[in-house]
Amino acid sequence: MSSSLYTFSDATKQHLRKFRLSTSRSNDPQAVIYFIDKQTKEIRQDEDGTVYKSLEEIADDLPDHSPRFVLLSYPLTLPSGRLSVPYVMLYYLPTTCNSELRMLYAGAKELMRNTSEVTKILDLESAEELEEIPEKLAA
Secondary structure (H helix, E strand, O other): OOHHHOEOOHHHHHHHHHHHHHHOOOOOOEEEEEEEOOOOOEEEEOOOOOOEOOHHHHHHHOOOOOOEEEEEEOOEEOOOOOEEOOEEEEEEOOOOOOHHHHHHHHHHHHHHHHHHOOOEEEEEOOHHHHHHHHHHHHO
16 A cells, blocks of 8 residues: 555645644644544545543543544653643554454555654554553653
């Protein structure tokens, strides 16, 4: 599977860029969830375009059996006292999802990473793992 199978609309590319720039100075966590449309192979946000303000909200909206890409800007104070705002992609791949979906999302992972310009990717297999994000980012 080559990444040329997947597309981003111009609106989505603009949104990705705007989200990245607007969150870099934020004092609050912000996240958006993206999915791949199985018919068109377009990577896009859910229709309502929700911006999540907490890890709990994200956990509530992640599907049990389908992968997602979550872009997360998570401000935290480093041991030195300096504020850091890591911008990461959570690659949510539940163990219960089928192999077709696994391949679909695996094929788009690097494209999503490059298009969204995140600094790192964290893999998650369950919504519960979101609780560990702050310590993973501080490490």
